[in-house]
Amino acid sequence: MNTSTALSLRINGELFSAVLDHRTTLLDLLREHAGLTGAKKGCDHGQCGACTVLLDDRRRGETAGEGGRHGDGGQAGAPRRVNSCLVLAVSVAGARVTTVEGLADGDRPHPLQQAFVDHDAFQCGFCTPGQLCSGVAVIAEARAGRPSAASPPGVPDGPVELTAAEVRERMSGNLCRCGAYAHIVDAVQEVAR
Ligand code: FES
Numbered sequence: 001m002n003t004s005t006a007l008s009l010r011i012n013g014e015l016f017s018a019v020l021d022h023r024t025t026l027l028d029l030l031r032e033h034a035g036l037t038g039a040k041k042g043c044d045h046g047q048c049g050a051c052t053v054l055l056d057d058r059r060r061g062e063t064a065g066e067g068g069r070h071g072d073g074g075q076a077g078a079p080r081r082v083n084s085c086l087v088l089a090v091s092v093a094g095a096r097v098t099t100v101e102g103l104a105d106g107d108r109p110h111p112l113q114q115a116f117v118d119h120d121a122f123q124c125g126f127c128t129p130g131q132l133c134s135g136v137a138v139i140a141e142a143r144a145g146r147p148s149a150a151s152p153p154g155v156p157d158g159p160v161e162l163t164a165a166e167v168r169e170r171m172s173g174n175l176c177r178c179g180a181y182a183h184i185v186d187a188v189q190e191v192a193r
């Protein structure tokens with residue numbers, strides 16, 4: 001029985017193609033096959049968020065065509081954040097993926113990366129790639145008026161203000177064993193303003 005499939009993805013705007021075992025996760029594709037070690041393997045069970053990347057699979061099922069960065073987590077592309085350790089690579093063939101390596105604009109860091117530096121929002125940095133990808137998406141989600149469990153009751157009629165409670169709720173899937181949470185909240189809020 002054939003247990004491998006040829007698939008293509010666009011990762012940080014670059015086309016990536018490979019023949020992979022069906023059981024290969026998106027995280028292992030990134031780290032072991034694409035040489036992108038930014039997304040970290042913490043728990044490998046969907047519990048820590050260290051492997052978070054942005055996924056735009058609107059074109060799923062199609063060949064990965066024209067690319068482009070979606071690191072802004074923008075509403076136009078509307079990528080969603082996923083725990084890449086829980087996603088089978090074969091299930092997202094044709095999708096566009098943004099990892100922490102794709103957030104910067106050349107030598108210019110993404111505003112959230114700069115804010116992490118400015119606010120001392122990391123210690124060992126192991127969780128940081130996932131925190132950054134989540135934070136970028138959180139800012140876009142709030143701007144798009146998507147509520148969270150910390151939002152006031154009812155449907156927002158515009159962007160949701162990212163209070164500290166909102167940031168903590170929305171980032172709650174990303175754990176930091178170093179406890180850098182307070183500074184991460186500050187960094188996300190600064191970029192959201
Ligand atoms: S490695 Fe922990 S959620 Fe994926």
Ligand code: FES
Nearest residue numbers: 123125176177178
């Ligand atoms: S900075 Fe060490 S795990 Fe978050």
